[in-house]
Amino acid sequence: MFKAYPYYRSRIVADAHMDIPPYHRGEVWAALLGVDGDTISTYAEIDKVTPTSTDRQIEVDIPRCHQYDELLSSPRAHQKFTRLLKAWVVSHPGLVYWQGLDSLTAPFLYLNFNNEALAYACLTAFIKKYLHKFFLRDNSAVIQEYLAKFCHLVAFHDPLLFSHLASIGFVPELYAIPWFLTMYTHVFPLSQIFHVWDTLLLHPASLALCVAAAILRHLRHQLLDFSFNDCILLFSDMPDINIEQVVKDSVDLHLETPVSLLYRHHAPPSSDRDTEQHLSGPLNDLSSITLAEQRSEICGRISGADVVRLSEALPGSLLVVDTRPQHLFQTGSLMNAWNAPGELWMREGDSPSEDGGPQLVLEQAKLRAVGKMAVVVMGTKAAHHLTLQVS
Structure with a gap:
């Protein structure tokens, strides 16, 4: 089949x-x-000899990159590492070398040790799809x-765990950036990366987010009991985890997640038709949401459209809270939606009123949410910060 590639690509994927x-x-x-075309000629034409401003950093990084592996720790591997990294930097003038690029290169070099051109082509294609714009200056x-x-x-997927980590100040900036910037190659050995990437390469780029969520799920019971310092120590050296279970959970999470929840402004143009269809049309337009709002x-x-799909696919499992004023709610809403106008919700820092109005609305929401898979707040943004409490 490989000799007939790309004609047999669909069969290889299957x-x-x-x-x-x-x-x-x-x-x-x-x-x-x-990857297609004359990779050998393309790689041969790239200047991998002329000194560049990143050479010193590359020299520092390579001796620390997966050096437990006999092949990658060899002098010949270091030479190949250097050529591959210099080739990528030179051929992408709009991007820069960030620490971690060496870790990203390692799996491709290991698998194509005697074919640098193919390793380079794979690295380039991988970054374009899974790390689009990550290497901007x-x-x-x-x-x-x-x-x-x-x-x-x-x-x-796990409001309780999220609330706990947020309450102790253990935010993703403290641990997840190396995960994402290196697609986990900086935290897992090659033997585990092969399992993760075997699945990652068969899915849209958004699966990488689900891998991280699956890691937290795997460590959930520990994290719920841990303090901030405990969490820092835990992630300073990734503990042993069942990578097969993490991969399986990540796929399950991806299937259970509304496509629009994973929408990113900076995502690469999608080649996945289902994703494009899910995010097209007026009911799917999320392009106006700013980064400040997301954060x-x-x-x-x-x-x-995803709310409609969820309510149809999981009848009775979704609590839809419509926070629009009553007169707008009466003009039309989703079936079985509950109208709780935004002005009735208790905002963060408010004190309960004497008549118990806002507090009563919150308690009613909690009661209605019992046994529900998810809570969707639609309408105004007045109550969005309470969704986790209700869940």
């Missing part, structure tokens, strides 16, 4: 969903990434949006 033989992993990954907006989406994902909101927004 077989990869069942299993990826370790011996052919490098070739399969290249097919999954859509100023990548702060990209990173912050990614972290905000991760927070929303955790809040959606300030505890719970992420989902599109109107």
Whole structure:
């Protein structure tokens, strides 16, 4: 099949969903990434000799990159590492070398040790799809949006854990940036990365967020009992985890997550038709949401179309709280939605009134939420910060 690639690409992808033989992993990954064309000539034309401003940093990083592995710790591997990293930097003048690029390169070099050109092509295709804009000189907006989406994902699936971590100040900025910037290659050994990436390469880029959420799920019982310092110590050196279970959970989380919850302004153009269809049309437009709004909101927004899909797919499992004024609610709303106008909600820092109005609304919401899979607040933003409490 590989000799007939790309003609047999669809068959390779189908077989990869069942299993990826370790011996052919490098070739399969290249097919999954859509690598095509004359990779040897392309790589040969890149100047990998002329000194650049990043050479010193590359020299420092390589001797620390997966050096437990006999192959990657060899002098020849270090030479190949250097050429690959210099080639990527030179051929992407609009991007910069960030620490962690060496870790990203390691799996491709390991699998294509005798074919640097293919390793380079795979690295380039991988970054384009899974780390779009992460290597900009100023990548702060990209990173912050990614972290905000991760927070929303955790809040959606595990509000109790999210609330606990937020209450002790253990925010993703303290531990998750190396996960995402290196797609976990900085925290897991190659043997585990192969399992993670075998699945990652078969899914949209948003699966990477679900891998992080699955890691937290795996450590959930510990984290719920831990203080801030305990959490810092736990993630300073990633504990042993069941990587197979993490991968399985990440796929399950991805399937259970509304597509619009994972929408990012800085995501690469999607090649996934289902994703494009889910995020097209007036009921799906999330482009007007600013980064400041995403970071300030505890719970992420989902599109109107996703709310409709959830209510139809899971009848009786969704509590829809419509916070619009009553006169607007009466003009039309989702079936079985509960109208609780935004002005009735107790805002953070408010004291309960004598008549118990806002507090009563909150208590009613909690009672209505019992046994529900999720709570959706639609209408005004007045009550969005209470969604976790209700959940």
